[in-house]
Amino acid sequence: MRVVFMGTPDFAAGTLVKIVESGHEVVGVFTQPDKPKGRGKEMSMSPVKQKALELNLSVFQPEKIRKPEVIEDIRQLKPEVIVVVAFGQILTKELLEIPKFGSINVHASLLPAYRGAAPIQWAVIDGLKKTGVTTMAMDAGIDTGDILMQRELTLHKKETGGSLFDRLSVIGAELLVETLTALENGTAIRTKQEDELSNYAKRLDKALGEIDFNNSAENIERLIRGLNPWPSAFTHIDGKTLKIWDADIVDEEYAGLAGTIVDINKQNFIVKCGERALQINEVQLEGKKRMTTDAFLRGNExxxxxILG
Structure with a gap:
């Protein structure tokens, strides 16, 4: 099939590769404009653009996908299907209906659960046992279109937002290719979403990572894993930010205020929480590299x- 692909992050780049490898003709790749990055503010390409250039595909980077001239460019490409994977812009109804097979989205949850911008991280933060990937026939709503295919995945005990991202991106790429085959063969089955079962995975921001030790150790430990690697969970010590990258729940209650360091040994330290406590295994002090807690303790008294926070 003639495919127009729309995507931006790493999660989408793997799907683009799979589409090309499966023999479909990618007639255009749309991704977000280059952005300044780092201290030097050098312009940085999205992972999808980098991959598209490696594959010698035509790249388009419109500021707004809904502009009439952009829609006309897409129409001229004569796509049979538009594939959207974490593109970052909302598509109009006019645009969605250009291809004869419609527009297909790869979403990293088992819809209707976790509609929205950050389904992967919230699956970890909320302590889900299972999540997955959905391919969906897009409509004008946000992740509300008919379900085409789904694949389920069980989360690991120490799953992080980053590790789940990597696992779901592989599954999503495979599922999308299966979906394209079903569309082409006329065997795809559309299932309407049950809106009453939906919830919303809101966009992440850095403020979400500030740890409130009045919460339970279980909730904080999930937050730490869910926000790893971005935006990361953090607290403060001696006026400096201390990122916490890994922790284990200690099934014990301690006296004192939540956030108090209640035990220290050569390998780690333990912090009292609202319920139970956390053993801190890996940290990063402001201005320093990420390190195991034993290395941190050798250089910090x-x-x-x-009290943290």
Whole structure:
């Protein structure tokens, strides 16, 4: 099939590769404009653009996909299907209906659960046992179109937002190719979403990562994993930001205020939470590299009774 592909991050780049490898003709790749990045503010290409250039595909980077001239460019490409994977812009009804097979989205949840911008991270933060990927026939709503195919995945005990991202991106790419085959063969089955079962996975921001030790150790440990690698969970010590990258739940109750360091040994330290406590295994002090807690303790003096936050 003639495919117009729309996507931006790493999660989408793998799907683009799979489409090309499966023999479909990608007639155009649409991705977000280059953006300044880092201290030097050098212009940076999206992962999808980088991959598209490696594959010698035509790349388009409109500021707004809904502009009439952009829609006309897409029409001229004569796509049979538009594939959208974490593109970052909302498509109009006019645009969605250009291809004869419609527009297909790859979404990293088992819809109707976790519609929205950050389904992967919220699956970890909320403590889901299972999640998955959905291919969906897009409509004008946000992740509300008919379900085409789904594939389920069980989360690991120490699953992070990053590890789940990687696993779902592989599954999503495979599922999308299966979906294209079903559309082409006329065997695709559309299932309407049950809107009453939906919830919303809101966009992440850095403020979400600030740890409130009044919460339970279980909730905080999931937050740490869900926000790894971005935007990361953090607290403060001696006026500096301390990112926490890995922790284990300690099934014990301690006296004192939540956020208090209640035990220190050569390998790690333990922080009291609203319920139970956390053993801190990996940290990153402001201005320093990420390191195991034993390395951190060799260079920083901590005392029992120190309060984080």
């Amino acid at each position: 901590l005392g029992n009774g120190t």
